[in-house]
Amino acid sequence: MKNFKNRLLFNISYFFLWIGYFAFARLFFLLFYFDKTQDLDFTTIFKTFLYGIRLDASFAAYLCIIPFLFLIFSIFINSIRIGNLIKWYSYILLVFITLLLVIDASLYASWGIRLDTTLFTYINTPEVMLASISSFQLISGLIFWLLTSFVFIKIFKKIINKNTEELRTGDWLQAPLFLLIMAALIIPLRGGLQTIPINQSNVYFSSKMFANHAAINFMWNFSNALTHKSDGKNPYKSFSVEVAKEIINKNRNQLLEATTDSILNTTKPNVILIIWESLTAKVVGSLGGEPNVTENLNKLSKEGILFTNFYANGDRTDKGIPAILSGYYPQPTVSIMKMPNKTRSLPMLPQKMIDLGYKTSFYHGGDLNFGNMNTYLRNAGITDFVDGDDFDKKDWNSKWGAHDHILMQRFSDDLTKKQTTPFFKIALTLTSHEPYEILGDYKFGKETEVNKFRSAHAYTDKVIGKFIEDAKKQPWYQNTLIVILADHGHRSPEHEGAYNSPNKFKIPMLWLGGALNKTGIEISNIASQIDLSYTLLDLLKGDNSDFKFSKNIFNTSENQYAHYIFNNGFGTLTKNGFFLFDNVSKKSIIKKGEATSKLDSLGKAISQNAYQDFLDRK
Numbered sequence: 001m002k003n004f005k006n007r008l009l010f011n012i013s014y015f016f017l018w019i020g021y022f023a024f025a026r027l028f029f030l031l032f033y034f035d036k037t038q039d040l041d042f043t044t045i046f047k048t049f050l051y052g053i054r055l056d057a058s059f060a061a062y063l064c065i066i067p068f069l070f071l072i073f074s075i076f077i078n079s080i081r082i083g084n085l086i087k088w089y090s091y092i093l094l095v096f097i098t099l100l101l102v103i104d105a106s107l108y109a110s111w112g113i114r115l116d117t118t119l120f121t122y123i124n125t126p127e128v129m130l131a132s133i134s135s136f137q138l139i140s141g142l143i144f145w146l147l148t149s150f151v152f153i154k155i156f157k158k159i160i161n162k163n164t165e166e167l168r169t170g171d172w173l174q175a176p177l178f179l180l181i182m183a184a185l186i187i188p189l190r191g192g193l194q195t196i197p198i199n200q201s202n203v204y205f206s207s208k209m210f211a212n213h214a215a216i217n218f219m220w221n222f223s224n225a226l227t228h229k230s231d232g233k234n235p236y237k238s239f240s241v242e243v244a245k246e247i248i249n250k251n252r253n254q255l256l257e258a259t260t261d262s263i264l265n266t267t268k269p270n271v272i273l274i275i276w277e278s279l280t281a282k283v284v285g286s287l288g289g290e291p292n293v294t295e296n297l298n299k300l301s302k303e304g305i306l307f308t309n310f311y312a313n314g315d316r317t318d319k320g321i322p323a324i325l326s327g328y329y330p331q332p333t334v335s336i337m338k339m340p341n342k343t344r345s346l347p348m349l350p351q352k353m354i355d356l357g358y359k360t361s362f363y364h365g366g367d368l369n370f371g372n373m374n375t376y377l378r379n380a381g382i383t384d385f386v387d388g389d390d391f392d393k394k395d396w397n398s399k400w401g402a403h404d405h406i407l408m409q410r411f412s413d414d415l416t417k418k419q420t421t422p423f424f425k426i427a428l429t430l431t432s433h434e435p436y437e438i439l440g441d442y443k444f445g446k447e448t449e450v451n452k453f454r455s456a457h458a459y460t461d462k463v464i465g466k467f468i469e470d471a472k473k474q475p476w477y478q479n480t481l482i483v484i485l486a487d488h489g490h491r492s493p494e495h496e497g498a499y500n501s502p503n504k505f506k507i508p509m510l511w512l513g514g515a516l517n518k519t520g521i522e523i524s525n526i527a528s529q530i531d532l533s534y535t536l537l538d539l540l541k542g543d544n545s546d547f548k549f550s551k552n553i554f555n556t557s558e559n560q561y562a563h564y565i566f567n568n569g570f571g572t573l574t575k576n577g578f579f580l581f582d583n584v585s586k587k588s589i590i591k592k593g594e595a596t597s598k599l600d601s602l603g604k605a606i607s608q609n610a611y612q613d614f615l616d617r618k
Contacts, residue, residue, distance in 0.1 A: 004174055007071055010163035011181060014067055014086075015188075017159055018060035019053070021094075021152060022217055025101050026052055029214055032105045036210045044206055048214040051203040054191050055217035058198055061189035062223070063093060068182040074164070075175050083164035090156045097219055098149045102141045104218040110434065112315070112491065112499055113567040114216045116225035116333065199224070204585040209499050212585075225333070236332075236583065236611050238604040247605040251561060258538065258554035262517075263305060267541050268422050269515035270480040271353070274467075275324065275428045276460065277317070279486035281506040282493055283457050290493070293444075293454050296465025297484070297510065304482075304512035304519055307553070309575075311505045311528040311562040312488040317428075318371030319565075320487035323529035325349045325380060325426075327547035329610040330565045332583060338372040342617040344379045347546035349533040350424065351381035356542050358424040360384065363411050365391060366401030366430050382426075386410060397437035404431040404463045405439070412470050419476060428487070429463075432456040453492045468512065478514030483536075485509040485529070498580060498589050502573055505564045526574055527553040528562040549610065561599075563606045572603030579603055 026049060030037045037045065067086045074082040104115035111118065191198025203215040239247070285291035286301035287308060313323040314330035318337045322328045326346040328336065336342050350360045361384035368374040368387045377385070391402035391410070401407075411427050431438055435452070442455035464484065471477050486507035495503035509532075527535075534550030537543065544550070551560065563572045568583040577593025579600050588600070 004171065004177075006163055007074070007174065007178060008181075010071060010160070011064070011068060011178075013159050013163060015057075015060055015064050017156060018063050019056055021097075022056040022060065022219075023049060023053075025218065026056075026214060028101065029105055029108075029218075033108070033210070037214075040208065040211055044208065044211050047205055048211055051205045052215035052217060054198055055200075055203055055215075055220045057188040058191050059217050059220040059223065061185040061187075064185055065182065068178070068185065071164075072175055072178045072182070075171060075178075080165075083160060086164065087157060087160050090160065091153050094152050094156065095149045098145055098152070100222060101148075101218065102145045104222075106137065106141060108213070109491070111567065114213055115218045115222045116567075117222075118333065118567070119222075200584045204582075204587075207589075209582075209589065232615060234608060234612050234615060236604070236607045238608055239601075241612070244605040244608045247601050248609055251559065251602055252551055255551040255555045255557055255560060258535075258552050259556045260554050262539055263511070263554070264481065264515050264539050265517040266479060266515055267539070268356075269513070269540075270419075270422050270476055271358070271424045271536070272471075272480060272482045272513075273324075273424070273426045274464065274482065274484045275320070275426065276464070276484060276486050277429045277432045278453075278488060278490045279432065279457060279460075279507060280489040280492070280504070281508055282490075282495060282503065283454060284508045287506070287508055290454070293457050294461040295458075296461045296468075297508065300465070300468060300484075300512060301510055302520055304510055304516060305521055305523060307509040307511075307523045307525075307527060309524050309526045309562075310485070310507060310509040311502065311526075311564055311573075312486060312507045313505075313529045313562075313564050315488050315505070315564075315566050317487045318373070320529060321371075321373065321376065321428075322346065324485070324487070324532055327530045327533045327550040329530060329549055329563065329606065331611060331614050332565055332568050332570075332607075334614075335371060336614060336617075337376045340372065340375045340379065342614065343376045345617050346379075347533070348380035349536070350377070350426075352533070352537055352542050352544070353424040353540075354381050356422075356540060358422050359420040360424045361386070361426070363407060363425070363427040364388070364401070364430070365396075365404065365407035386414075397431065399435060399437065400430045400433055402430075403439055404429045404460045405466075408463050408467045412467055415471070415474060415476070421476070421479075429460055431463075432460045450492045450494070453490070480513045481515040482512040483509065483532070484512070485532070500566045500569060500571060500580065501590065502564075502571060502578060505571065523553070525553060525556055526560040526562050527551070528564065549606075561602065563603060565607065565610075570603050570607050572599045572606070574599065583607075 030045065066089060070082050070086050100115060103119070108114065187193065191202060200216055200221065204212040205215065206212055281287040282289045283293040285294065285298040286306060312320055314320055318335045319330035322337050323330060326348055328346055353360055360382045362377055362382050363386045366388045368377070368385065388401040391406055395402045395406040397403055407429065408427065436456035438456055438459040440459065442452065443458040444451040444454040446452045446455060471482070489505045489507050491499070491504060495501065497503065531550050531553045534544045534547040535553040538552055558575055561572060561574045563570060569581055571578065571580045574595055577595035577599055578590060579588060579596050580590040581588050581603060
């Protein structure tokens with residue numbers, strides 16, 4: 001009887017040890033993001049634990065399967081050996097899971113999602129993830145990982161020893177009973193006796209997305225993403241294929257042609273595309289953002305054409321580049337740029353420019369292997385590259401590559417040489433990416449992350465301002481169109497409303513240069529990155545028919561729309577409304593304006609159609 005009691009106590013205590021660990025993990029997450037937690041009332045904070053315990057229990061059940069099985073073996077095998085097996089199993093799991101706990105908390109600030117298989121997209125380039133983390137964060141994270149692992153190992157060791165040391169072999173009749181107890185783990189494992197097993201949507205309870213994210217068990221989320229890889233089916237299907245296309249065509253077909261005269265004084269200008277890392281409209285004064293961060297861009301906005309309702313389609317560089325150069329919507333949980341077998345069939349602006357007789361080149365101060373960018377750009381037809389390997393290491397920051405002033409000076413110097421015209425040159429900056437390391441003064445200081453962010457953009461703004469000033473002195477300037485836009489928006493500075501509201505995705509786009517026949521004007525049409533290639537090729541009398549998701553930015557219809565995608569969700573907006581949808585809970589997060597029903601259908605149709613196109617590319 002004593003053996004039975006000890007085995008039963010072990011099962012109960014071991015299960016609740018993991019429940020306790022995950023409660024600690026949730027508390028750590030809430031404290032780590034204390035600034036966000038402060039926005040939650042006590043009841044909401046309590047509910048993150050109350051709702052989250054179902055996923056905690058589910059993953060705890062998974063972790064208990066092997067120890068419960070080992071415990072059955074203790075009926076036949078010496079308990080000391082069994083106890084040691086269970087302890088080492090637990091120790092290894094604690095060290096591994098605590099490491100993922102630290103990674104999850106560290107990356108949430110940048111990604112806005114709990115840990116999932118996005119982690120593996122950087123497995124070949126871990127320096128890319130580490131580049132977003134300061135040395136202090138790295139060291140403190142390492143200390144926390146080791147200390148937390150040590151403390152929980154001690155706790156687990158004490159409880160396991162207490163309940164296994166006195167176990168004895170024999171009592172074979174207990175084996176079927178404990179097999180039944182082990183089988184009962186299926187109940188917490190699937191979240192209860194309901195027909196549909198538990199998933200993330202079961203713990204979504206709040207209108208505040210951070211509270212929902214805090215309720216998620218990070219290990220359950222990671223494991224679920226790991227074991228639910230694409231089966232070739234479209235998880236975003238809301239309509240039949242025909243209906244989805246009909247919805248899109250009804251909205252898009254009326255927006256394919258410009259309704260204004262060409263803004264160019266030539267059909268064969270040189271084109272320079274400057275892609276500015278992480279530049280959000282929130283720090284651009286000419287777009288109503290903070291007035292003193294991008295002072296040069298604010299001034300230049302009066303000299304060209306400023307697009308005041310322009311949006312990024314994704315939230316990372318590896319999603320922004322294909323949106324800009326291929327007119328291709330990002331996917332919620334994967335990046336097509338990292339899949340050469342799929343990118344090779346994408347329409348490519350550089351190749352279309354080559355077909356028009358342009359000489360193409362690409363400049364970047366960092367590693368072009370990031371996100372498989374090198375393969376993507378070469379598939380695009382570009383053969384002339386300048387990257388991090390072309391710069392002295394003393395001119396690098398500690399993480400990403402050459403500082404922007406070094407990159408743009410090289411860009412400018414190369415342009416002073418005799419050029420094969422017309423040319424199409426692209427420069428991608430990097431200094432305004434975390435950890436915001438710049439040379440010289442931090443204009444806004446560096447005491448906080450947001451002030452380092454502001455300072456980094458002020459630095460790059462100064463670099464861009466100097467480049468434009470030098471460009472105006474060059475003979476090629478009078479026949480050149482310069483396009484400045486961001487690769488994506490940013491969470492900083494913190495904005496009102498939902499984390500993934502349009503404020504996060506709104507970015508600047510400014511057209512400058514002597515090739516413009518209209519200057520000092522603003523274009524308020526709703527547009528996004530995927531519309532750039534289509535519109536530019538229309539102006540250059542090129543073939544833009546392959547860009548089947550795009551629209552013409554210079555169509556002034558009130559029905560112009562933008563659609564952006566984040567991890568498992570989307571936002572769709574027009575001048576008359578906005579619709580934000582979460583794919584996990586299958587619920588809208590925000591409905592605003594008169595056209596939400598229309599935007600609901602349009603957003604779901606685009607998401608379905610775009611993902612189906614992604615699946616169909618081989």
